[in-house]
Each structure stands twice: as C-alpha cells, then as structure tokens.
Amino acid sequence: xSELKEELKKQLIEQLNLEDxxxxxxxxxxxxxxxxxxxxxxIDALEIIVxxxxxxxxxxxxxxxxxxxxxxxxxxxDFIESKR
Amino acid sequence: MKLYIKSSDCxxxxxxxESGLPAELSPAENGxxxxxxxxxxxxxxxxxxxRMSPIIRNGVSGSLSALGKAKIDVPDAIIIGTALGCxxxxxxxxxxxxxxxxxxxxxxxxxxxTHNTIAGQLALLLKCTNYxxxxxxxxxxxxxxxxxxxLMLLDKQANNVLVGGVDELPDVSYELTKDLECYKNxxxxxxxxxxVLSPExxxxxxxxxxxxxxxxxxxxxxxxxFNLRIEDIDAVIGGDVEExxxxxxxxxxxxxxxxxxxxxxxxxxxxxxSSVALWIAAKAIEEQSxxxxxxxxxxxxNRYNNVLVYSNVGGEQSIMVLxxx
Numbered sequence: 001x002s003e004l005k006e007e008l009k010k011q012l013i014e015q016l017n018l019e020d021x022x023x024x025x026x027x028x029x030x031x032x033x034x035x036x037x038x039x040x041x042x043i044d045a046l047e048i049i050v051x052x053x054x055x056x057x058x059x060x061x062x063x064x065x066x067x068x069x070x071x072x073x074x075x076x077x078d079f080i081e082s083k084r
Numbered sequence: 085m086k087l088y089i090k091s092s093d094c095x096x097x098x099x100x101x102e103s104g105l106p107a108e109l110s111p112a113e114n115g116x117x118x119x120x121x122x123x124x125x126x127x128x129x130x131x132x133x134x135r136m137s138p139i140i141r142n143g144v145s146g147s148l149s150a151l152g153k154a155k156i157d158v159p160d161a162i163i164i165g166t167a168l169g170c171x172x173x174x175x176x177x178x179x180x181x182x183x184x185x186x187x188x189x190x191x192x193x194x195x196x197x198t199h200n201t202i203a204g205q206l207a208l209l210l211k212c213t214n215y216x217x218x219x220x221x222x223x224x225x226x227x228x229x230x231x232x233x234x235l236m237l238l239d240k241q242a243n244n245v246l247v248g249g250v251d252e253l254p255d256v257s258y259e260l261t262k263d264l265e266c267y268k269n270x271x272x273x274x275x276x277x278x279x280v281l282s283p284e285x286x287x288x289x290x291x292x293x294x295x296x297x298x299x300x301x302x303x304x305x306x307x308x309x310f311n312l313r314i315e316d317i318d319a320v321i322g323g324d325v326e327e328x329x330x331x332x333x334x335x336x337x338x339x340x341x342x343x344x345x346x347x348x349x350x351x352x353x354x355x356x357x358s359s360v361a362l363w364i365a366a367k368a369i370e371e372q373s374x375x376x377x378x379x380x381x382x383x384x385x386n387r388y389n390n391v392l393v394y395s396n397v398g399g400e401q402s403i404m405v406l407x408x409x
Contacts, residue, residue: 015190017134039131046191054188 005077012073015051016044028074037072045070052076058083087237088286088409089279090244091153094363095119095142096275096351102149105367107375109350116258117273117352122149128209135192136205137172138274139252143202144209146278147248151210154280160242161215162203165229165249167222167355169199172254179256202250215242223400225249226277226356230293230404233281243282249359250276253352270325273352277359279366288369291390291405301394301401303338310405318388319343319368321361323395324380325353331396336381339392343382345374358395358402365391365406372408 009023018038031037033045040048048070052058058080060066069079094100097117098109124133124141127148133141143164151159177193195201200218207216215236219228226249233245253274261272281290291310307313320339324332325348336344345368351360368374368388376384393404 019134020130043135043192043195050188050190054184 001077001081004080005073008073008076008080011051011055012048015047016040026073028077029072032070032072048076052080056080056083085238085283086285087234087281087283087290089288089290089366089406090282090284090286091150092277092279092363092366093146093149093153094275094277094360095122095146095250096360097273098350100360100363101146104371105364105373105375105378107377109377112271112349112352115271116253117271117350118253119275132205132209135196137170137196137252138254139166139170139172139250140196140202140205142252142276143248143250143278144205146250146276147202147206147246148209150248150278150280151246154244154282156244156246156280158210158212159214159244159246159280161217161233161236161245162206162212163215163217163219163229163233163245163247164200164203164206165219165221165225165227165247165356165359166199166202167220167225167251168257169220170197170201171252171257173197173201175254175256202248206246223355223358223395223397224295224402226359226362227293227295227395227402227404230362231295234290234292237281237283244284245281246278247281248276248278249356250278251354251356253354267325267353269329270348270353273348273354273357275351275354275360276356277361277363279362285409287409288366289407289409291407293402293404296401296403298401299399301335301396301403303335303394303403306403307392307405312390312405314338317342317390317392318385319345319365319374319391321345321347321365321368321391321393322380323348323358323361323397325349332394335394335396341382343374343385344380345378346380347378350378353397358393358404361393361395362404362406365393365404369406369408
C-alpha cells in the first residue's frame with residue numbers, strides 16, 4: 001500500500017505538472033482539492049480520471065464517486081486497492 | 085486621429101524583456117535561438133503556470149508586462165497574432181492520440197492546443213470580457229492583429245488595445261522544420277512582441293501597417309500611404325536572414341545611406357518575428373539610439389524620427405511605420 005501511495009504521488013506530480021512539489025511534500029491525507037491542500041481544480045480531476053484508467057485500468061463509471069475517490073492520495077490508493 | 089504605442093515589451097533569445105535594446109547579442113546555440121525565460125512567477129501564479137506551455141507563458145508574461153507599463157488593468161481589446169499557435173501542446177496531444185490508439189489523451193494538452201489559448205488565458209486572468217481575437221495568417225499573423233487593432237481604434241470602438249505576436253519552437257517543430265527544409269538559410273527561433281496601442285499621446289506614434297499582397301513592393305508608393313518619402317525615413321529594420329538575402333536586396337538598396345538594422349540572426353526566424361522588429365523600431369525611437377550590434381549597414385545616427393519595418397518571408401510582405409512624437 002505505501003508503495004502504491006508513493007507511486008501515486010510521483011504520477012500526480014508528473015501528470016499534473018506540480019513543479020514546486022516533491023513526493024515528500026504530499027502527505028497521504030492532504031486534500032487534493034480545495035484551498036487547504038494541493039488546490040487542484042476540475043481539469044486536474046479529469047487528468048486523474050485519465051491517469052486511473054491509463055495506469056491502473058480502472059474506469060470511474062459513476063461521476064458521483066469521484067468526490068470520495070479523489071479526496072486524498074490515501075482515498076485514491078484505497079480505491080485502486082479495492083479494484084485489484 | 086493619430087495612434088501611439090503607449091507601451092511595449094519583447095521576449096526573445098536576447099535580453100529584451102523588461103529592457104531596452106541590448107548592446108550585446110548572444111549567438112545561436114545548436115542552430116536555434118530559444119527564448120530567455122523571464123521570471124514568469126512575477127506575472128503568473130504557480131498554480132496556473134504549471135499548465136502553461138512556453139508560448140502561453142511568454143504570451144501572457146509579455147502582454148501583462150506591456151499592460152503594466154501602460155498602467156492598464158483591463159484593456160478594451162486583446163488581439164493576438166500567432167502563426168503556428170500552441171505547437172508543443174498540439175504535438176503532445178497528437179502524439180498521445182497516435183501512441184494510444186486514439187484513447188485517453190490528456191485533457192490539458194487538448195484544451196491548451198488551440199491557437200486562441202494565449203488570448204483566452206489573458207482574458208481569464210484579467211477577467212476581461214471585451215473583444216478577444218486571435219489571428220493566424222502565417223507570416224502576416226502579427227500584421228493582421230495590428231491592422232485589426234488599428235481599425236478598432238480609428239473606429240473608436242476601443243481606447244486602448246493590447247496587441248501581440250508570439251510563436252514557439254518546441255523540439256518537435258524544430259526537427260520537422262529542418263526535415264522539411266523550410267527556412268533553408270535561416271536560424272530558427274521563437275518569441276514575441278507585445279504592445280498597447282492607444283490614441284493617448286506617447287513618445288512613439290504608430291503610423292500604420294500595410295500588408296502587401298503583391299509579388300513586389302514598390303516602396304515609394306507604399307510610403308505615400310503614410311505621406312512619407314524615402315528621404316524621410318531615418319532607419320530601416322529589415323527581416324534579412326543572411327548577409328545576401330535576395331528577398332531584401334532591392335529594398336535595401338533603396339535605403340543605402342540609412343542605418344539598416346536586422347534582427348533575425350539574433351532572435352531567429354518564426355511566423356511572428358515582425359512583432360520583435362516593431363519593438364526594435366519603437367525602442368529606437370524611444371531611446372534615439374540603435375546599438376551597433378543590431379546594424380547590418382550604416383552607423384547609429386542618434387536621430388530617429390521615422391523608422392520603417394519591412395518584412396518579406398516567401399513573398400508574404402508587410403511594412404510598418406513608427407514616428408517620433
């Protein structure tokens with residue numbers, strides 16, 4: 001699980017061009033969206049959906065799920081694990 | 085009505101940004117001239133910056149700098165010229181489409197790949213809902229933008245217009261351009277010039293732009309449109325790419341005794357390079373000086389009342405004229 005979270009952090013930094021971030025800057029439970037965390041936006045949400053499908057073969061079929069899945073790196077990892 | 089260049093800025097392979105005409109020029113490296121990167125974070129928040137390709141970063145930073153100098157928060161119009169638009173994002177998007185069998189392209193590259201991304205980003209950043217237009221007419225893209233700005237101002241549809249020309253040279257288009265043998269004798273480059281035009285008086289009068297749809301250019305006739313004669317011109321900025329550029333030889337002869345500046349060996353050839361030429365002309369008038377390193381022929385006279393910019397790339401010709409106010 002911790003390997004998966006490290007991998008996810010690397011992928012998020014690369015895919016979303018988070019130029020000022022290192023893997024160590026992102027805590028597992030940091031909020032991905034909203035001003036208190038990484039402050040990602042709706043385009044990033046699209047990028048994450050593409051990332052999940054491309055890297056893990058997982059489709060987010062129900063858009064309502066997105067909010068819970070993409071809360072933090074921890075929830076993303078939990079979602080991936082649940083689909084494996 | 086007279087029009088003026090209220091402010092300007094330029095991003096290029098030389099130290100032109102937030103500066104006057106550099107007195108020293110750097111040579112091309114590896115056969116190309118890439119832009120010196122401004123401190124983008126001064127103009128764009130890191131949150132937005134991370135998504136922007138070089139042309140968007142340069143287009144937005146150059147435009148915001150010009151607006152800042154003119155002390156304008158929201159212009160009455162944003163008009164951008166770009167010959168090839170956001171090539172880096174387009175190449176990334178198309179490459180992904182091919183490599184991944186038309187599945188799962190990244191949305192950011194797609195969203196940012198259109199030509200009007202630069203003007204659109206400016207509108208979003210400035211919360212500017214005024215006229216917003218992008219011209220893409222290859223080597224006359226900037227001239228078309230400038231002409232539109234001129235017409236808007238003369239028609240009193242606007243009191244100030246942000247107008248710019250910008251292009252980028254990502255690796256993929258550098259390789260393609262070389263393979264296709266476009267611009268055979270030129271060093272390829274990138275960059276752009278950005279201006280605020282207004283009827284409010286400033287040091288530099290913008291006399292106008294003319295796009296010449298003909299095989300030749302009769303400069304005497306063309307200058308008549310500005311009520312000028314050859315002897316009234318104090319300096320010429322030519323788009324020659326090499327010492328004996330045939331496209332410019334006849335033109336250059338007509339101005340044999342005048343300071344003749346060139347810029348493409350220092351900033352490179354690209355679709356909107358003439359925007360940099362206009363910036364050089366504006367600086368020559370503002371500073372009443374052209375550093376010798378920019379002059380192909382003649383010497384700095386320190387007296388520039390009328391400066392002519394001539395561009396001719398593969399027969400796509402234009403002239404622009406600036407005067408000292």
